Amino acid sequence: MGSYIPSTRQERQEMLSAIGMSSTDELYAAVPESVRLKELNIPEGCTELEVREKITGMAGKNKVFSxxxxxxGAYNHYIPSIVKTVTSKEEFVTAYTPYQAEISQGVLQSIFEYQTEMCQLTGMDVSNASVYDGAVAAAHEAGAKVIMGVNPIALGLLKTPGEYGVDIAVGEGQPLGMPLGFGGPYLGFMTATSAMVRKLPGRIVGETKDANGKRCYVLTLQAREQHIRREKASSNICSNEALCAMTAAVYLAAMxxxxxxxxxxxxxxxxxxxxxxxxxxxxxxxxxxxxxxxxxxxxxxxxxxxxxxxxxxxxxxxxxxxxxxxxxxxxxxxxxxxxxxxxxxxxxxxxxxx
CATH class of the missing domain: 3.90.1150.10 (Aspartate Aminotransferase, domain 1)
Structure with a gap:
């Protein structure tokens, strides 16, 4: 997630001058004239009021069921109001992958708490920081390992995967505080035994102490495609919007x-x-x-x-x-x-x- 801030005409001209050009057309001098688009066939821009009226009209076509x-696969559970109150804070809404641990302690802590709660819920030893959805988590070769796909709410009533002695537990985390929303964004969870921790794809946040002996959080066991040779990476889709994991963490804490x-x-x-x-x-x-x-x-x-x-x-x-x-x-x-x-x-x- 992010925002787009357009540059001014003066700023664009300054950038062109810095590279020795006078117009944007010069940037495409190597592109044959015959394949260049002269104009885009799109409507003119609208005012904020006009856009709001159009969007409101479109939203009015939705059927809201009582x-x-x-x-x-997607379930309409009650979501405590505190979940949205916490996750709608602007410092969390735009959070994604916390690459720099030094300045990402709050997000790292939320992920650490998510991992802890998912381990408690499933009875397993370790959890990653989530994957994009449940289908991405139930999609790898089982081999000789025992893998269980579970409904997280059902774990409040049934035995946990840990009690059954499975190696890996996966599932769709949408019931954990995420509303129905045209298929997403949702949350795939994956937990495993400690013996499987180095095979677990995605981020894992660990707790440690800094130079002053204070508690802090770090990304650990980063077998990710950004950090190592891709042929040794355990996943190429290992990150998820941290906001989904935080939503589940707040929901579980509230419930x-x-x-x-x-x-x-x-x-x-x-x-x-x-x-x-x-x-x-x-x-x-x-x-x-x-x-x-x-x-x-x-x-x-x-x-x-x-x-x-x-x-x-x-x-x-x-x-x-x-x-x-x-x-x-x-x-x-x-x-x-x-x-x-x-x-x-x-x-x-x-x-x-x-």
Whole structure:
């Protein structure tokens, strides 16, 4: 992330004079005249007011749902207000890779805390400073190692990967304080046993002491493409927007172990209540009898597309149509009242179609 500050006409002329040129056209003297663009076919610039009105009009086309029963990889969890309060501070919003540890102590500390919390959540020994998303983290050869892909909220209810004795735990960190936003930016987490630490791609922040004996933070074990020969680098996409990792860190700190467990228990309870109520409607049944956390697939007696449209008209985003039926999802935000309204609408739609 960054900003673009245009140079003035005088500044541009000073730069040209410094290299012995009088115009920008001279910079492209080596480019054949036949392939040069004479003008760009783009609209004229707009005032701030005009841009605001256009953007507001575009935003008005979005459908904002009061109830969401769809997951499939991105989940609508409650986010404590303190998360945005902390991460929206301007000194954090533009933060990226803290290459210079001496002047990046605040960002390094936030990453260190993120790593610590992810290790506590997964029961593993070490964590990197995140990767771009969960798919980037579940995409490497397993070999003889045991790798577990996990839902971080579910870890508030289930055994941790560490308790199962796995070597590497990966997953999508979006449920940890990141809102639904057209697919991102999200957060891929990767934790491992201490034996795997030198194989772990990406940044790892360590705690140490400075020359005065005060606590400080440094980038350690930097097996990155910027620092070593590329054939020995463990990753070429090892960094993530530090803001995503900080968001997860603030969320986990705000929720605490009890809060994460409560979110997990509520999500599972709501999902099982929804499943039982759906199965009371003729034509709806669970596709499998296997245990589930907060997502499940049911058959549907009516076309999923029709049901989806009728639910949307009531301000409800229904489950995701899939090959075998509909994939439903519940989080702690799917209260009993919202589930009961969903069931009521579905029953009405079924009667109309019948």
């Amino acid at each position: 109830s969401i029963f769809r997951g499939a 605490g172990p009890k809060g994460i467990r409560q979110a997990a228990v509520s999500s599972a309870a709501h999902a099982h209540y929804l499943a039982s109520e759906l199965c009371k409607i003729p034509g709806f049944s669970l596709v499998t009898d296997k245990p589930f956390f907060h997502e499940f697939v049911t058959t549907t007696p009516i076309p999923a597309k029709i049901l989806e449209e009728d639910l949307a008209a009531e301000g409800i985003l229904g489950g995701l149509p899939v090959e075998d039926g509909i994939l439903w999802c519940c989080t702690e935000l799917c209260t009993k009242e919202k589930i009961d309204k969903l069931i009521q609408v579905i029953k009405a739609v079924c009667q109309e179609v019948a």
